[in-house]
Amino acid sequence: MQDGRFTLPEQDLNREPFAHRPPDFRQKSEVMITDRGYKCRITNIVPLSVHERLFQLRIVDPAERELFRFRPGQFLMLEVPGYGEAPISISSSTSNREFIELCIRQAGHVTSALFEAQPGALVSIRGPFGTSFPMESMQGGDVLLVAGGLGIAPLRAPLYWINDHRDHYRDVRFLYGAKQPSELLFTYQFDEWKTVSHIDLHAIVERPDENWKGRTGMITALLDDIAIDPENTWAIVCGPPLMFKFACSHLDGIGIPMNRMFVSLERRMHCGMGKCCRCMVGSTFTCLDGPVFDYWSVINLKEAI
Amino acid sequence: MKHLGFERSKVRVGSFDFTCCEGCQLQLANKESTLPEFLALVDIRNFREISSERHDDYDIALVEGSITRSDEVERLRKIRATAKVLVAYGTCACFGGVNSLKNRLPQEEVVREVYDGKKVETMPSTRIADIVKVDFSIPGCPVSKEEVERVVVSLVNRSLPTLPRYPVCVECKQRLNTCLFDLGEVCLGPITRAGCDAVCPSGKSACLGCRGPADDLNFRSFTDLVRDNGLSTEEMLEKLRFYNGFADQLGHEES
Amino acid sequence: MIYKVISKSEFTAFIDAIVKANNAYGPRRVDSDRNGEPIYKFMPVASADEIAFDYTATHFSAKQFFLPFREELSHFSFDEQDNWEQHIRYEAPPTLLFGLRPCDISAVNILDDVMLRGPYPSPYYLARRRNTFIIGMDHLPLPDCFCKSMNRHTVSHGFNLFCSDIGDSYYLSINSSKAFTFLKEFELRNPTPEDDCLLIERRKLIKQSFLTNIEVTGLPLFLDIEFDSPIWEKWGDKCLNCGTCAMVCPTCYCYSVEENFDIDLKGSSRHNRLYSCNLVDFAEVAGGHNFRPRNGDRLKYRYYHHYRGFSANDNQQICVGCNRCGRACLAGINPKDVINDLRLERETCKTGDSPSPNRT
Amino acid sequence: MKKVDFDIDLHHLSRVEGHGNIHISVRDGQLREAQWAVVETPRFFEAMLKGMGAERVPFLTSRICGICSISHSLASIRALERAMGIEPPEEARLIRSLAMHGETLQSHALHLFFLAAPDFLGVPSVVPLMQSHPDIVKAGLQLKELGNELSIATTGRATHPVSLALGGVTRPPSKAQLLRLKALIAERRAALALATDFFGTLEIPQFVRETEFISLRDSVSYPYIGGDLVSTDGVVKEENDYLQMTNEYLNDFSTTKFTRLSRESSAAGALARFNNNADLLHPNARAAASAFGLEPVCHNPFMNNVAQLVECHHIVEDAARLVDRLLDAGLTDLRASWKPRAGAATGAVEAPRGILYHHMETDEKGKVVKADCIIPTTQNNANIHFDLRALAGQALAEGRSEQETELLCVKLVRSYDPCISCSVH
Numbered sequence A: 001m002q003d004g005r006f007t008l009p010e011q012d013l014n015r016e017p018f019a020h021r022p023p024d025f026r027q028k029s030e031v032m033i034t035d036r037g038y039k040c041r042i043t044n045i046v047p048l049s050v051h052e053r054l055f056q057l058r059i060v061d062p063a064e065r066e067l068f069r070f071r072p073g074q075f076l077m078l079e080v081p082g083y084g085e086a087p088i089s090i091s092s093s094t095s096n097r098e099f100i101e102l103c104i105r106q107a108g109h110v111t112s113a114l115f116e117a118q119p120g121a122l123v124s125i126r127g128p129f130g131t132s133f134p135m136e137s138m139q140g141g142d143v144l145l146v147a148g149g150l151g152i153a154p155l156r157a158p159l160y161w162i163n164d165h166r167d168h169y170r171d172v173r174f175l176y177g178a179k180q181p182s183e184l185l186f187t188y189q190f191d192e193w194k195t196v197s198h199i200d201l202h203a204i205v206e207r208p209d210e211n212w213k214g215r216t217g218m219i220t221a222l223l224d225d226i227a228i229d230p231e232n233t234w235a236i237v238c239g240p241p242l243m244f245k246f247a248c249s250h251l252d253g254i255g256i257p258m259n260r261m262f263v264s265l266e267r268r269m270h271c272g273m274g275k276c277c278r279c280m281v282g283s284t285f286t287c288l289d290g291p292v293f294d295y296w297s298v299i300n301l302k303e304a305i
Numbered sequence B: 001m002k003h004l005g006f007e008r009s010k011v012r013v014g015s016f017d018f019t020c021c022e023g024c025q026l027q028l029a030n031k032e033s034t035l036p037e038f039l040a041l042v043d044i045r046n047f048r049e050i051s052s053e054r055h056d057d058y059d060i061a062l063v064e065g066s067i068t069r070s071d072e073v074e075r076l077r078k079i080r081a082t083a084k085v086l087v088a089y090g091t092c093a094c095f096g097g098v099n100s101l102k103n104r105l106p107q108e109e110v111v112r113e114v115y116d117g118k119k120v121e122t123m124p125s126t127r128i129a130d131i132v133k134v135d136f137s138i139p140g141c142p143v144s145k146e147e148v149e150r151v152v153v154s155l156v157n158r159s160l161p162t163l164p165r166y167p168v169c170v171e172c173k174q175r176l177n178t179c180l181f182d183l184g185e186v187c188l189g190p191i192t193r194a195g196c197d198a199v200c201p202s203g204k205s206a207c208l209g210c211r212g213p214a215d216d217l218n219f220r221s222f223t224d225l226v227r228d229n230g231l232s233t234e235e236m237l238e239k240l241r242f243y244n245g246f247a248d249q250l251g252h253e254e255s
Numbered sequence C: 001m002i003y004k005v006i007s008k009s010e011f012t013a014f015i016d017a018i019v020k021a022n023n024a025y026g027p028r029r030v031d032s033d034r035n036g037e038p039i040y041k042f043m044p045v046a047s048a049d050e051i052a053f054d055y056t057a058t059h060f061s062a063k064q065f066f067l068p069f070r071e072e073l074s075h076f077s078f079d080e081q082d083n084w085e086q087h088i089r090y091e092a093p094p095t096l097l098f099g100l101r102p103c104d105i106s107a108v109n110i111l112d113d114v115m116l117r118g119p120y121p122s123p124y125y126l127a128r129r130r131n132t133f134i135i136g137m138d139h140l141p142l143p144d145c146f147c148k149s150m151n152r153h154t155v156s157h158g159f160n161l162f163c164s165d166i167g168d169s170y171y172l173s174i175n176s177s178k179a180f181t182f183l184k185e186f187e188l189r190n191p192t193p194e195d196d197c198l199l200i201e202r203r204k205l206i207k208q209s210f211l212t213n214i215e216v217t218g219l220p221l222f223l224d225i226e227f228d229s230p231i232w233e234k235w236g237d238k239c240l241n242c243g244t245c246a247m248v249c250p251t252c253y254c255y256s257v258e259e260n261f262d263i264d265l266k267g268s269s270r271h272n273r274l275y276s277c278n279l280v281d282f283a284e285v286a287g288g289h290n291f292r293p294r295n296g297d298r299l300k301y302r303y304y305h306h307y308r309g310f311s312a313n314d315n316q317q318i319c320v321g322c323n324r325c326g327r328a329c330l331a332g333i334n335p336k337d338v339i340n341d342l343r344l345e346r347e348t349c350k351t352g353d354s355p356s357p358n359r360t
Numbered sequence D: 001m002k003k004v005d006f007d008i009d010l011h012h013l014s015r016v017e018g019h020g021n022i023h024i025s026v027r028d029g030q031l032r033e034a035q036w037a038v039v040e041t042p043r044f045f046e047a048m049l050k051g052m053g054a055e056r057v058p059f060l061t062s063r064i065c066g067i068c069s070i071s072h073s074l075a076s077i078r079a080l081e082r083a084m085g086i087e088p089p090e091e092a093r094l095i096r097s098l099a100m101h102g103e104t105l106q107s108h109a110l111h112l113f114f115l116a117a118p119d120f121l122g123v124p125s126v127v128p129l130m131q132s133h134p135d136i137v138k139a140g141l142q143l144k145e146l147g148n149e150l151s152i153a154t155t156g157r158a159t160h161p162v163s164l165a166l167g168g169v170t171r172p173p174s175k176a177q178l179l180r181l182k183a184l185i186a187e188r189r190a191a192l193a194l195a196t197d198f199f200g201t202l203e204i205p206q207f208v209r210e211t212e213f214i215s216l217r218d219s220v221s222y223p224y225i226g227g228d229l230v231s232t233d234g235v236v237k238e239e240n241d242y243l244q245m246t247n248e249y250l251n252d253f254s255t256t257k258f259t260r261l262s263r264e265s266s267a268a269g270a271l272a273r274f275n276n277n278a279d280l281l282h283p284n285a286r287a288a289a290s291a292f293g294l295e296p297v298c299h300n301p302f303m304n305n306v307a308q309l310v311e312c313h314h315i316v317e318d319a320a321r322l323v324d325r326l327l328d329a330g331l332t333d334l335r336a337s338w339k340p341r342a343g344a345a346t347g348a349v350e351a352p353r354g355i356l357y358h359h360m361e362t363d364e365k366g367k368v369v370k371a372d373c374i375i376p377t378t379q380n381n382a383n384i385h386f387d388l389r390a391l392a393g394q395a396l397a398e399g400r401s402e403q404e405t406e407l408l409c410v411k412l413v414r415s416y417d418p419c420i421s422c423s424v425h
């Protein structure tokens, strides 16, 4: 009964080349447009605290490795085959083209699986995605970095950037707070940041133990310790919503313009490409319009804090 | 077989039944096309229904059925003491199931009705979690083999399984069914936890809530909906009581 | 676009031929509801006589043909050496959709904007879209249709062929060479001035037949201002969080991604699944914090998305006014009532007579 | 004869559905006691059914048993339909028959391959057989799958049907499903042939104890739903007179009741159906029976396994016929509309393990006033009990060891394929 004259021809309709085969990323710009990821080997796993580890990854294919570039503050979708994906900030230096470092907290399904993985295991990444900290605009000014807890993960990239271009910036301060001393991450890098990068680093904990000699209290207490030149300071604040809310309103109080303060927001993400809508904050996407927002946008976003 | 650099090992399971129809255990032998693969993932240490070998070195105990007699309490406690992970398996184990329908009558009357004269021990049907700690629940009357497979695969891969948190309507709509409320029937889909792929409404038969309440369900709005559609509240209550999954909600309602 | 006129009998012969030769879907009567009203759905059709040409509106939208409720995004295969490969397939078989209404086609156009514009076009969507041949048909609105309010009661692109009923014949808008080639085999005529007249009359009639109108201008602003309005709690108290509205909606596209191992452990597959902002865990993050903990927060989001629009599609309103969600919602929540409530809230508070005194 | 003393005390017999114990006590070479005690926890379904709306009843009764849920559902549907004068349309009847076939095939395959075969091959379960006899296990799985696929297509799922309802069925199998079944049946005939050859190689114990076999009989086809109640001793009764067939009585060592008719016990099941209805089997099934030397009336309970296999042949052929008829039918007239009314009637069906009675009495609102369910295994318990005594006696006389006797007794109980959780409902 079928009449060939009226049959829709497949080739004709499937004429868009990439409906047939996946695009060739090597010929494309740095953005990836599909669900295909870069295969990576876990080259090293460094325990940082009870629930946090640093994972060092290396993209297996040299051509893909060459292609992968990112800016401070961007994130990637980390795929643990069999378990799923999770958005993770890139925590290494933009100039490190050999390895990617991710600082990860064991939080749920995917991250727990990653904590079972052994060095040498193969995972996959998609990205980088999202907006970044405007490091170039900050040139010539003071930089104030404020991190609470795991908020240090997205801050390591700007810290490395500053180290690479130290003479572009004036005073750089890094205020870092955690609940207790054992939750302060990357303490092994403190000396390097202080002496090599000339960063004025202050740490504070809420609940000290007997060995703790530093400051005790909330992170906002550190803000009172230092003199800030509001006219010339750019701030980057990362941490739990409540923490950045307090820190930013404090900085607003001393006169730093809202569009010179940057925060990184976290939401559930399933695609990273502005399609699944899981990461909506108000009418914007954390994955496309963020995760880095200036404080002015954040206070104008519904549901941001 | 290695994955992500760690060795995956079989899970050692024991399967035990209490007061029930054994339909859930039977599901383990269903979905024959993947049965060999499924059996390759588990090391059956104790499973009276299909094997006469019995060992007490299982890590995971699948417990089917509800508790209605004192000797069952003892047996259950022993299983709990042996197992590392105890899974309540099926609606009877998770909520008391249809067995709970006899709870509304005095137990002596129930016995008299069926065994006129003879003394038979029984007590109100209780769910497993009321007696021992339950680590994970797989609801369903009967459980769906797909879900069981997913859970076992998760355990082999050292990850925690999860259940859907939304109601059956989501899956029902995804199967393009005509809503039973449009046909004038009371369906418990809007308040029941999904995961069964809406088998009952897909067979044009109302959901009776065997998978228990969905997360954050809106019970008030549900009862309003039945009333506003001019449907029978009595029918709704009979359905809500069927598997005893909504005992909490009904308790609030009636008090 | 080429315009032609075809007699109804010849049209049926054409549809019969094309439906027989292809993987075709069209409106069919599948049930009667408890009031005896027919229930239509897009179902596979094998010949013209299975099609309900005079159908009103389908229960489900045609969205699933472009965004299936569940679709494999990629598959991983693991080997003995603990290595893996990722496999992705985009192909879609050619499909014919018959009988889409202007609002249905508009919805597909909106999905095109979301899925194909922007930095990351979806190849999965594109494959299906390219392989789907759409024949549209106009119709007289149901009493609760409000697509005219959304300006979606006519459509000028996004279909291969569109048919308007002008009495004894159909007035055809032919929008693809494929459609034109198929039609060459049938008896067509060029529209006479009289046909044009009939078409204009038909359009007028349709336009005048709308009984439901919703004022949507300025709604984006209202929605922003009313973000904390108590009306969300009021409607939220009714909402069952059942996601029905999103499942039947022709433009709701939010999804979730799941990954599952194959039972033999030799592979795993990543699927997406249509989700809804009304579902309880939509905005929950790892660790259990829920950014939208209450029913009202979630319900609001669906309205926010539909009538305010999101940045990714130029803040465009994506509701087409088919009222499928309103018809399907068991709790009796529908766009007309919610939006009117919202307007009332705005307008009465201007006179200082707010119906909700406990507003903060 | 050697003087022997031993006690066999088997607690919670494995590879049967539900909990039952075997006690055998031998003193001075004399059999002192042989007991079949059911210790399953009763669930009191009859009490639960009281007051329930007729429409919900089949959903509850199906939960009596996870293996024969379709039979329970259909028995109560038949009882209620007869009580309230509802006539299901012909197409619905065909679908129901096909559902029964699916269930029986699934149940027989489960019993033959998972529960009985390990006994004959001396292994504890089917798992080792997957290594030693992969083809046989595969054939068994394929037959079981075919049974389940029939049930899924006709009732919505394999266990606890969703679309069997008063007045007919709520949803018919789709054309695609039927075509798939047709292909599947054709393909699975090979598995059945393989299985038949395999069971031909097994040695069936020689044991005979004369008893009375009870089953349904409708004079046109091998019985599944409704008909006369007949026995090999010549009793014929109408469905509603089921109580005269069962004569239930209580005993003090078991939570299940015993039944009897003309003798101290009677038997139901595949062998009983065969003994009463062999003439109505499909020719292929009859050929299979004669290949095994199975002829009515056979009094060896171990032959129940063979009778099940013979029925599998009949089911496969009859299912093929029913699928073809459904493919030709319009499948539009599926459910008769009905009004609740007061009434009382019995529904009898042939569940995989034998004749199953549900008796329902309704009030004018269609609510159940009184329910009674008599389950096949209940009707077999007494027979198992007396068989055990005879078998143990015969084993002793043959001078068998304790182990041999135990194995033989266990095999005997399993060959009845008892479904204990259902008998103590």
Ligand SMILES: Cc1cc2nc3c(=O)[nH]c(=O)nc-3n(C[C@H](O)[C@H](O)[C@H](O)COP(=O)(O)OP(=O)(O)OC[C@H]3O[C@@H](n4cnc5c(N)ncnc54)[C@H](O)[C@@H]3O)c2cc1C
Pocket (backbone or CB within 6 Å): A075, A083, A084, A085, A086, A087, A088, A089, A090, A091, A102, A103, A104, A105, A106, A107, A108, A109, A110, A111, A112, A150, A153, A154, A265, A266, A267, A268, A269, A270, A286, A291, B159, B160, B161, B162, C257, C258, C259, C285, C286, C287
């Ligand atoms: C921009 C951004 C940057 C981030 N940067 C970092 C960072 O640098 N370091 C860091 O530690 N965290 C970071 N996070 C947070 C991190 O993404 C979450 O902690 C992470 O997503 C948790 O994933 P999970 O799978 O472990 O948790 P879950 O919440 O358990 O799971 C997340 C996903 O897995 C699915 N899922 C859960 N359980 C199962 C199951 N049993 N089976 C199947 N699917 C399941 C869920 O549906 C969900 O899709 C960042 C988040 C964002 C948005």
Ligand code: SF4
Pocket (backbone or CB within 6 Å): B168, B169, B170, B172, B173, B177, B178, B179, B180, B181, B187, B188, B189, B190, B198, B201, B207, C244
């Ligand atoms: S039939 Fe039941 S589960 Fe399906 S949509 Fe309607 S209420 Fe929800």
Ligand code: SF4
Pocket (backbone or CB within 6 Å): B140, B141, B168, B192, B193, B196, B197, B198, B199, B200, B201, B206, B207, B208, B209, B210, B211, B212
């Ligand atoms: S639809 Fe309802 S009753 Fe049916 S299986 Fe699902 S949860 Fe259970």
Ligand code: SF4
Pocket (backbone or CB within 6 Å): C238, C239, C240, C241, C242, C243, C244, C245, C246, C278, C299, C328, C329, C330, C331, C332, C333
């Ligand atoms: S608005 Fe209606 S359809 Fe949508 S989730 Fe709420 S109750 Fe369900």
